[in-house]
Amino acid sequence: MKLGYMTNAFGLLVGSGGGVTSVKDIRYETICDDSEVIKRIAGHGFKSIELFDGNLERFVSDPDKLKKILIDNNVSLLGVYVGANYIYRDALEDELWHIERTAKIASSLGASHVVLGGGAVRASGIKDEDYDLLAKGLDNAREVVQKHGLVASYHPHLGGSMVETPEQIDKLFALTSIPFCPDIAHIAVGGGDPLEIVKKYYDRIKYVHLKDLMNGEFCL
Template sequence: MKLGYCTITWGGVVGHPAGVTSVKDLFYLTHGSMDGAVKDIAAAGYQGVEMFDGNLAEYRDKPEQLHSIMAESGVSLVSVYTGANFIYADILPDELHRIQQAAELAASFGAERLIVGGGARRAAGTTDQDYHRLGEALDTVIDIAEAAGLAASYHPHLGTIVESPAELDRLMPLTRIGFCPDTAHLAAGGADPAATIRKYRDRIHHVHLKDLHKETLSFLPLGQGELDFPEIVQAIKESGYDSWLMVELDEYGGDPRAAAEISRKYLEELL
């Protein structure tokens, strides 16, 4: 398996402010330097990176800058993360327009995969139809990704209508999209990550690894929290998945590169 790292740790996650009044512009962003993040990730010993769609969009008019830093660092852009509400019919075309932009841009930089999260929770409560709308939208995301030469995966996430094991089970029969297990988000939602990986072993197209302190729901470098990574890695191996393991850490109080090094050392010993 190959090891990659997500650039989110260099600045945390925000949404583009233009998205407040223009849904088509609501990209994910992290405020850190992507040039610095890529260099740190490479120095920490990883072979690939995952970026947010909004950060990648910053290189739309200066692609040579990102190509140069990737080449100099000896890493590749593996995947791009995006997301949407997906359940509101009126804004869905604009959301899919943005996702198409992200997919095409990702492909232009050599990425292999498009990772999506989402499925909004309504103030009035989630309806059965919301899951059907989400499933249908995710099937459209597959078509968008495949047209750009990418493989698409869905990432369950806290704050969406796919947090708990029951909610994931509700969605999965309604879409043909691949599954991106995120170990910490699954555990925070009440799932056993290894058991969930085994349950959907045939759907796994991408993997996010991060550790968790369950009481505080704090994300941590691998081996620093409470998750059973020997069992998780065993479940991944049993599934037949033998590709990129992307380490992710949404935020970290210390140095992002140091956190990346902690996780790489832990993973290499485990693997």
């Protein structure tokens, strides 16, 4: 088992401006000095890190720079987190393009996991067919991630995702066999019992986000 830490705990989370007009450019990014944050994480004894796709993107033109940062701090890149809408048919092709591009870069840097988040909520609300669309989109995403030798896992996420509650998790997982990345705190805030959900889907858990809560707020 590998125990790591996410760099997103060290800065403001934003989205890429390019994603406003081009779906292929949608990504998460933590505003931070990646090198300094990785050094801090390593200083606390962690040997693995997870990055957002937007932070990984910073090193696309010079991946050796990130390799050197990892080597200098004696840590490895364990996984990369990527979000997408999945339910808009015309946009899915570009979303999968971005996911595969991210997986390819992550694989070249030694990562073994891609964490998939998302499932858009329409202005009119969630439609029943959206769970079928999300499941099919995740199955497609899993395929492109596996092409590069990585494991893809789905992360139910609060704040604008159509999979937040235990009932929504069950509804999605009845339609897809994608591995599960439970986030203990997100499950709790979504009204679930983290232990019971972990027990229920234990066989498909390949990756875990271990987060705590204090006064209803996430503790990273």
